Each structure stands twice: as C-alpha cells, then as structure tokens.
Amino acid sequence: MPELLEHTEANPPASPATLVPAGTGAGERRARGDLRLQIARLERELGELFASAFPRRGLEWRVGAVGGPRMLSTGELERIRDALAARLADTRAELARRADAEEANRGLVERMIAEPAEHRWVKVSNEDVGEPGCRHWHSRPRWGILGMLLGWWRVRLSSGCPLAAGPRPPAPDAKRSPDGT
Amino acid sequence: MSGSAEPGTELGWLAGELREEFPGLGLHQLTVERGSGRSTRATKDRLRVLSDRFAGAQAINLRHQPIPWAYRVFFRHIGLDPDHQRTPVEELALERMKHGGFRSRSLLDDALTIATIESGVGVRAFDADRVSAPLGIRPTVAGEALEGRPGELPPGTLVVADAERPVSLLFGAGASGRGVTPKSRRTLLVAIQVGGVPAIAVEEALWLAAGVLRG
Numbered sequence: 001m002p003e004l005l006e007h008t009e010a011n012p013p014a015s016p017a018t019l020v021p022a023g024t025g026a027g028e029r030r031a032r033g034d035l036r037l038q039i040a041r042l043e044r045e046l047g048e049l050f051a052s053a054f055p056r057r058g059l060e061w062r063v064g065a066v067g068g069p070r071m072l073s074t075g076e077l078e079r080i081r082d083a084l085a086a087r088l089a090d091t092r093a094e095l096a097r098r099a100d101a102e103e104a105n106r107g108l109v110e111r112m113i114a115e116p117a118e119h120r121w122v123k124v125s126n127e128d129v130g131e132p133g134c135r136h137w138h139s140r141p142r143w144g145i146l147g148m149l150l151g152w153w154r155v156r157l158s159s160g161c162p163l164a165a166g167p168r169p170p171a172p173d174a175k176r177s178p179d180g181t
Numbered sequence: 182m183s184g185s186a187e188p189g190t191e192l193g194w195l196a197g198e199l200r201e202e203f204p205g206l207g208l209h210q211l212t213v214e215r216g217s218g219r220s221t222r223a224t225k226d227r228l229r230v231l232s233d234r235f236a237g238a239q240a241i242n243l244r245h246q247p248i249p250w251a252y253r254v255f256f257r258h259i260g261l262d263p264d265h266q267r268t269p270v271e272e273l274a275l276e277r278m279k280h281g282g283f284r285s286r287s288l289l290d291d292a293l294t295i296a297t298i299e300s301g302v303g304v305r306a307f308d309a310d311r312v313s314a315p316l317g318i319r320p321t322v323a324g325e326a327l328e329g330r331p332g333e334l335p336p337g338t339l340v341v342a343d344a345e346r347p348v349s350l351l352f353g354a355g356a357s358g359r360g361v362t363p364k365s366r367r368t369l370l371v372a373i374q375v376g377g378v379p380a381i382a383v384e385e386a387l388w389l390a391a392g393v394l395r396g
Binding site for chain 2: 029032036039040043044047048050051054061062063064065066067068069070071072076077080084
C-alpha cells in the first residue's frame with residue numbers, strides 16, 4: 001500500500017503565530033524529555049500494579065492533573081512525576097498491608113476447617129482472602145440448635161454469588177402474538 | 182472525488198515546537214465520501230461480537246497494553262489525568278462494562294467504536310465540508326476560542342485546528358458546527374498518533390472506521 005508509506009506532512013498555516021513555551025533551551029528540553037521518560041516508566045508500573053491488584057477494591061489510583069491539554073513546564077512535569085511516584089509508593093504499601101491481612105485470613109480458614117468448634121460463627125469471605133467472587137467460609141453448627149448444644153460444628157462453604165437481580169429478560173416466545181404467529 | 186476514487190490517508194501539520202517537544206506526535210486523516218446514517222445489521226452484529234470478545238479481563242489489562250498505555254502516558258505529558266478524562270479506548274471499555282455491551286447509536290458512532298476498540302487508537306470525525314483539511318495540532322494564542330463554547334481558551338491550549346480556527350481540543354470537546362450531522366455528505370476521520378504508537382496502527386484505525394462507514 002504505497003499510501004501507507006509515502007507520507008509527507010502538511011505545512012502548518014502561517015498564522016496564528018505559535019506560542020513558544022517557557023524554557024525552550026536545549027538543556028530545558030532535554031530535562032523535560034527525561035521527565036517524560038520517568039513519567040512513562042512510572043505509569044507503566046502503576047498500570048501493572050492496577051492489574052495485579054484486581055479484585056481488591058477501594059484503592060486510590062488517581063494522581064490528579066495540572067490542567068491541559070497544553071505543553072507543560074519542567075516544574076509541572078516534575079510535579080506529575082513526584083505525584084506518580086508517591087501514588088505508586090502509597091498503593092504498594094497499601095497492597096502489602098492487605099496482602100498480610102489476606103495471608104492471615106487464609107491461615108484462619110485453614111484453622112477453621114481443622115477445628116470448626118474453636119472458631120464458632122466465624123465467617124471469612126473471598127474478599128478477605130483477596131480473591132474474586134462472593135464465596136465465604138462460615139463455621140456453624142450442624143442441625144441448628146441441636147448441633148450447637150452437642151458441639152457439632154462444621155465449616156460451610158457458600159455456593160457463590162447470588163443470581164443477578166432485576167427484571168428477568170423476556171422469554172424467547174414472549175414476543176409472539178396471542179394467536180401464536 | 183467520489184466512489185472508489187477516495188483519497189488515502191493524509192498526515193496533518195504540526196506546530197514546530199510540538200514536533201520538537203513531542204517526538205512521535207502526529208495527526209492522520211482520511212476523508213470518506215459519505216456521512217453517517219442508521220447503523221446496518223451487519224455493523225450491529227459486529228459490535229455485538231466485539232462486546233463478547235471484550236470482557237472484564239481485557240478492560241483490566243488495557244492500561245499495560247502498549248497502545249492504550251502510550252495514550253495514558255501522553256495524557257499525563259499534556260497535563261490530563263487519564264483516570265479523570267479517559268483515553269478514547271478506556272472510555273469505550275468503561276461503557277462496555279457499565280452497559281454490558283457496546284451500544285449501537287449510528288453508523289458513524291459504531292464505526293468509531295469498532296475502530297477504536299480493534300486498534301486501541303481513538304478516532305474522531307468532522308464534517309469534511311465544514312473544516313478545511315488538512316487539519317493539524319497547535320497551541321492556541323490569546324483570544325482564541327472554541328466555537329459554541331463559552332469563554333476564550335487559555336493561550337497554549339493544544340487544539341486540533343484547520344487553517345482558520347480550532348475545531349476541537351486535543352482529546353477533548355469539539356467546536357459546535359464542525360461535527361458530522363445527518364445532513365453531512367463527507368466525513369473527515371481523524372486519529373492522533375503519539376509517541377510509542379506505530380503509524381501503521383493509526384492507519385489501521387482510520388481504515389477500519391472508513392470500511393465500516395462504506396459498508
């Protein structure tokens with residue numbers, strides 16, 4: 001496809017006059033280029049963290065904007081770089097804290113399963129162990145009050161998420177007219 | 182020019198300081214000799230298949246795929262927060278998650294959705310008879326405004342412009358009266374290339390959109 005290969009960029013119109021940003025020296029431009037590379041690297045790390053954090057909720061990912069679209073000065077780029085680095089550090093720390101709690105909860109589930117009577121009425125959800133879904137482990141008595149009196153405890157594993165709420169979609173034959181056509 | 186004799190893609194112009202400041206930035210455009218209209222059954226089917234292919238896992242992994250990542254990075258470079266003002270592909274992904282599928286609106290909207298999701302490159306459209314191609318990217322100067330929007334744009338705002346006026350903010354709102362309406366006869370498809378996005382992906386996005394529009 002020659003049209004894909006043979007491009008010549010059109011010339012910008014003579015007016016209006018273009019605006020030259022503050023700090024147009026070669027050194028300044030190089031500094032901004034370095035900052036942009038650092039922002040790109042931090043954004044990649046934040047993206048990887050975002051994917052690995054799923055399905056955990058309630059984490060803050062926003063960094064904030066300095067206002068645009070426009071060419072940013074060195075100071076503004078530095079501010080974005082610093083904000084990204086701070087967000088990355090905060091989110092990593094929060095994820096590490098949650099990972100410790102999830103590990104402790106996984107240990108708790110194992111102990112619950114081994115000794116249900118020692119963990120009466122304890123309930124651990126998938127969210128508590130950092131997994132997707134609505135499953136939960138619940139230590140409860142077998143046969144209700146009888147099991148409670150006799151100390152027959154067990155861990156029940158729920159079957160998963162409840163069915164979607166809301167109106168049921170129309171049945172395939174609901175569109176038919178009363179005479180069946 | 183009409184029918185099969187439609188021209189190929191064209192590179193837009195770029196203000197000199199932008200070329201130095203943002204290597205890899207570019208504007209690609211393609212004129213299609215038709216406007217919008219009602220979406221066809223085939224296009225709706227294609228959108229449905231795309232909805233089935235694009236699930237939560239794809240949406241979560243979007244931001245560390247090379248092209249969507251490159252647009253996120255560029256948003257940061259120009260002072261936008263991509264978690265507040267989303268990149269075109271992330272905006273569509275969010276809509277897909279909220280509504281359970283890509284919703285069909287019109288032939289043009291569906292074409293832009295298909296092109297953006299398939300390629301990762303955002304495509305937007307203008308009425309080709311109401312802008313004077315080629316378009317380009319430049320910063321505004323004092324006193325310029327976006328038609329139909331209140332107030333002047335701050336000097337230095339990056340805009341997509343024709344020879345006379347800004348026609349939209351870069352990755353933002355468009356000027357009123359320049360978009361495609363039911364009366365439009367020719368459509369100018371525009372895609373912005375940023376550093377890290379190969380030109381072939383941008384071309385592909387434009388051809389995908391043009392292909393859907395032409396039917």
